[in-house]
């Protein structure tokens with residue numbers, strides 16, 4: 001490996017890829033180190049693939065700001081580079097009068113967040129749009145959509161490479177030492193160890209971003225950077241129900257996620273998920289015994305779904321900064337000069353809406369690095 005490069009990005013998920021595409025220039029040396037054999041094999045390929053509008057998080061948060069900025073960018077990129085996507089729209093529904101209050105609160109928050117195209121719906125209007133959905137109230141978000149996450153990552157990867165970025169797979173970062181010109185990186189490859197120096201270091205290691213911060217010498221407990229894994233499972237819905245809804249249908253959100261919702265993939269097949277359970281370890285197998293929870297959650301607002309219609313599909317893990325019962329935590333996107341680590345940018349807790357926000361996060365990181373390289 002080359003001895004001194006300009007920028008090293010750790011992690012080739014959608015965030016590392018979007019940043020690489022944003023920063024790559026033929027006169028810059030950029031390495032993207034990824035421990036897996038290819039890009040996007042972890043959280044970025046185990047999610048709902050929804051282009052979110054920006055409704056769920058507080059108005060003054062990075063989660064909201066970068067989602068609201070990222071959504072139109074994602075649609076533009078989808079058009080320009082022919083990444084498969086659909087602006088399907090979604091309805092968030094209240095199954096009973098208690099939930100209706102929460103729907104009103106969410107609707108107001110969405111407006112405050114700058115999502116200007118929301119429309120409140122009566123029971124009758126919901127029936128007209130979605131005859132098979134049972135709800136007492138709801139609102140429509142027409143700019144919510146879905147996107148092929150692999151296609152999106154392939155596009156970022158191709159653009160970064162075209163502009164001279166080097167992807168180094170099967171390479172796990174195992175050591176980071178501060179030097180007077182940046183950082184010395186130590187990485188494990190199949191049966192060897194590589195070392196090189198970089199002026200700037202970007203930590204986009206997803207579920208392991210707290211471990212990378214620790215390698216750089218940060219006390220993650222003290223910095224409040226500890227990641228909690230929050231597992232989300234999905235069940236696919238029998239093709240016999242294809243066409244039963246025209247849009248994504250979401251219930252009111254729960255504490256740790258958006259609630260078990262009905263989404264459509266680009267082929268029009270339905271899936272249910274994700275659930276939300278804090279866990280200590282990562283295991284991608286779906287537990288079939290959870291099927292009843294999915295049946296009960298979805299049957300409330302889509303009565304045509306039967307228990308037999310559900311089949312275990314896949315699981316993903318949210319890299320959460322807030323632990324069980326904790327209040328809201330925002331994305332951390334932090335240049336660490338004030339911790340004595342100038343030139344290190346940590347991206348920690350990039351859970352949903354990270355996919356939607358990815359092009360806006362990349363621009364935000366680019367802004368932070370202006371004047372550095």
Ligand SMILES: Cc1cc2nc3c(=O)[nH]c(=O)nc-3n(C[C@H](O)[C@H](O)[C@H](O)COP(=O)(O)OP(=O)(O)OC[C@H]3O[C@@H](n4cnc5c(N)ncnc54)[C@H](O)[C@@H]3O)c2cc1C
Nearest residue numbers: 011013014015035044047048050173206232353354355356
């Ligand atoms: C269940 C679920 C549903 C979601 N749904 C949506 C949605 O509908 N819409 C939306 O906008 N967002 C959604 N998200 C959020 C979105 O998926 C994430 O925000 C996004 O994928 C995070 O990307 P990332 O690049 O940060 O992480 P990752 O994709 O996890 O990438 C990090 C990479 O770093 C690598 N890495 C880690 N440690 C090292 C090391 N030491 N050395 C080298 N490489 C390393 C890993 O191998 C990995 O490839 C969802 C997330 C989950 C879990």
